[in-house]
Amino acid sequence: MDAGLFTANNVWMMLATALVFFMHTGFSFLEIGLTRQKNTINILFKNIFIITGGLLLYYAWGFNLMYPGFEEGSSGIIKFSMDSFGISAPENGMTPEYADGGYTWWTDFLFQGMFAATAATIVSGAVAERIKIGAFMIFTVIYVGLVYPIVGAWKWGGGFLDSWGFYDFAGSTLVHSVGGWAALVAIFLLGSRIGKFDEDGKAKAIPGHSIPMATAGVLILWLGWFGFNGGSVLSADPELTSLVLVTTSLAAAAGGFGAMILSTVLYKNLDLTMFLNGILGGLVGITAGADLMSPNEAVVIGFLAGILIVFAVALVDKMKLDDPVGAVAVHLVCGIWGTLAVGIFGAKAGGEQFMTQLYGVLIVGVFCVVCTFIILGTLKAVMGLRVSKEEEIEGLDIHEHGMDAYPDFIND
Amino acid sequence: MDAGLFTANNVWMMLATALVFFMHTGFSFLEIGLTRQKNTINILFKNIFIITGGLLLYYAWGFNLMYPGFEEGSSGIIKFSMDSFGISAPENGMTPEYADGGYTWWTDFLFQGMFAATAATIVSGAVAERIKIGAFMIFTVIYVGLVYPIVGAWKWGGGFLDSWGFYDFAGSTLVHSVGGWAALVAIFLLGSRIGKFDEDGKAKAIPGHSIPMATAGVLILWLGWFGFNGGSVLSADPELTSLVLVTTSLAAAAGGFGAMILSTVLYKNLDLTMFLNGILGGLVGITAGADLMSPNEAVVIGFLAGILIVFAVALVDKMKLDDPVGAVAVHLVCGIWGTLAVGIFGAKAGGEQFMTQLYGVLIVGVFCVVCTFIILGTLKAVMGLRVSKEEEIEGLDIHEHGMDAYPDFIND
């Protein structure tokens, strides 16, 4: 392959990697912005743990587990071996022969490693303000280190979902729903925060401490999606990468609009948070088929994702589940929607594809739900998941970290 | 064309697009940082509306209106047709034959779409803290959807300004002045905020609520200008793109220095806000000729832009106009200065060019002023532009959005 093309491809993939890394800043801002000041340090600590620990785990075995530990079309059982610890350069892995010249093996590892941590980050927001940090750290290690790469292997590693024709371009299911299912189970097991539901069981808003930060978080996440979806082309193919950026941005814009319009109609209020969650819903929704859709289809998928967000947020409340940042609505509901949309719109639309997408959604869902129940159920029995009532009221920052988020912030 | 070169060009243009998108985070930070806490949600809502709505409008018809709806050298009258709704892939638009292999048609759309929203964002800062959000949203739709692409078509779409030899590399006039003129008319029609001028008509500072956010906003805008100007080369041509980044950054630095030195001399104070606005002035000032100037010329243009900022800010106050973020000084005054500087410095300097630049500035100015007067004048008559006195005093956040920006922010 031509050196210029190989180099240009790899430059794109390295910068996509950088943008996906930057999404962790976006998630951090979003999560602390939408939660209370007294739990800010705790959330940041969790997020820093996820990105550092996630990368180290993916280096130690996740990457090997997800990709080459597998024969093509095999049954999905993972072969462990000591060879799979750590990464080192493959025989001819840095030549353009690897991955059709789309990138080098090193770039591959780092791009995938940045993805891996995302699933745990999604959970982090949902369980905020009440989970024991020790329990969360153990959960993260197992979920990022085992559950995520196993599911990933089924499709992106060439496993059975791939053989069936299941399609998930950049991870509506493999990343977002994997995180979203765990978030759903976790908030079910944890219970709601004190004060979230009144004696009649009616949900009350617990406002966050910085909407500007949450807004910046969403804009940074949108920016990061340029890399998340754009990099999932796995090369810098000009036509495909640029189409993906167009569908991604149009779906984000349409998602925001859908949620904004519906929430204004329903609640007679120009609700910024719903606008923001609509953008995220549009982004998650387009992720499974960002490379298959026309701009028109992307607008429709995004807009419907925004509509779904408004109903999903209300439904979660109705079910007496407490999801401080709307992670279930954004990542699970729109992740499912985006995956199914591949069977409804775009280049692969069709009944058979729709059913395959549905099977994929269900199988991944069952697996993630079962795994999360086992992991968190065990942790609940052994060490407990939830902080004490006193700690929850006084804030996790003081109790777990002996520290305030804004210790010297002063008002005149 | 060589696949490597086409791919490298398109990679650059896609990342320039991402950087221009990121500028909306910069604008948001700058605007909320320099305004009062009680109007923060309102400003963020407007900015999120602009980026989502702007992109959707540009998709629906703006792009078609600005670029191909036009015969070369024609009189500037736009032909509308149903064909111009929405975008779809052109016959051979994804091949290197499009745009001399500088990028694909999809990239072209997205890069230009990110530009389109900028004009409205400039207005957003100037009218902050007192405009009715409904009126602003309608104005934005018309201005981004019609006025901006019509002016753009005159030059970048190959219209009459282009035929005359008018030069505006990345939009000192076509983006920044287009926004700046609207800002000027809008603050004239709106009137000043309560408390901005005392009974003797003397301007009083109304300090913002977060200078750190404003500072971060300026640094993000500078970063975004790497894409705004660098991407305006419309390929990754190594010599030209790298020259543009050098002139852009040197003008920013010199603009900051100019404003900082002059304001320190005049007001005996190391004024951070002036330093920051000087940087923005330098960036706007170099934008029209970033590809024509030597580094030395860029330093001179930027430095003079910084000087202009200090005087322009004082002049706006003197005229009893109230521009909370200095948008008129930065985008209009330095936009004009940068456009004229193309006739004074650099590769195209000369009396004839200067006059062409001047005509371009005036024609665009007259058109934008007239359009803004018509749009906002109509809105003023029909629904009113300004919120009630009570709402202005209590804050737009509570009244229009039922929400605080920092609801849980607590001081010990």
Added chain:
Amino acid sequence: MDAGLFTANNVWMMLATALVFFMHTGFSFLEIGLTRQKNTINILFKNIFIITGGLLLYYAWGFNLMYPGFEEGSSGIIKFSMDSFGISAPENGMTPEYADGGYTWWTDFLFQGMFAATAATIVSGAVAERIKIGAFMIFTVIYVGLVYPIVGAWKWGGGFLDSWGFYDFAGSTLVHSVGGWAALVAIFLLGSRIGKFDEDGKAKAIPGHSIPMATAGVLILWLGWFGFNGGSVLSADPELTSLVLVTTSLAAAAGGFGAMILSTVLYKNLDLTMFLNGILGGLVGITAGADLMSPNEAVVIGFLAGILIVFAVALVDKMKLDDPVGAVAVHLVCGIWGTLAVGIFGAKAGGEQFMTQLYGVLIVGVFCVVCTFIILGTLKAVMGLRVSKEEEIEGLDIHEHGMDAYPDFIND
């Protein structure tokens, strides 16, 4: 050279430049986050001064001083001449013949210019909350304008350190230690902030005013390091650049983990600030040899850097030195560690290399310490380094800038 390859290389280098520029946002956030609210404007002003002034100085003479003002292998004496003022395009500098087609001459200037300002930024954090801004600005001009390029010329400009075989890939010594030594001397000459040590000489924590900002700063710095180290390959060579990104990110993650684990064991507290400083330590530590190490070696180097951070922070306290942001621990201690690690791990490991690295560290250290003593000693004698007691207690923002950082921030 092939146009596609040249273009792809230059695209990478321009974006690496943008990322290094963005590090100044990261440094600003980190420094204001870890210091008190009353000194925020002052720190931001210094940082804006550094990036604008640093770039202008590097344009005026720094670049010429550091690179071509030198014969190969000469003794390190700099030849000044009027020719060395300002930059202009070299005869054939924009062709692929320059720098083996890795980038253009313009890109070279801008990339190096962004590096130059970093050394002064490091000092800025250490001297925060008590240095006179005038003294700091004069120091910055001399340090960025003379000391940094002279040391840089010894190695990167092809001087005697380079002839000896001293290795410093991206600046553990040439950037970070150059800043770190100056920070050490400066905090020694300045003395500690009022209240940092009690009457028994025991260090007391003076908490900062926004840990979320400090966290965002570290994440932005990590992102910036993609460009800082990745760009130091000086081309987009796929194998080498992607290896560098892998070693850089793994060292960051391992550094964070090392510091987090050790500080938790020693102090029985999940300390977010230590976690963050560990990440920075890992980044600084890998910088000298990011292109020489395997992923395993990068993890070891980063982890040990994280361990060192915990001890170094304690040692600085023990020495009764007051370093509000931990700049000496991060940039000096880990800068030295990273430089020596080149002789212990990776492709160049060996006793002779280790000694060369050690000599380089010592020579640079002696030179920087002497220069800083002369510059700051002179300033201390002539104008004083430290603000008055009253000003320190009331805050530098009001006294030097007549301005609050959050003037309109209100609590309900």
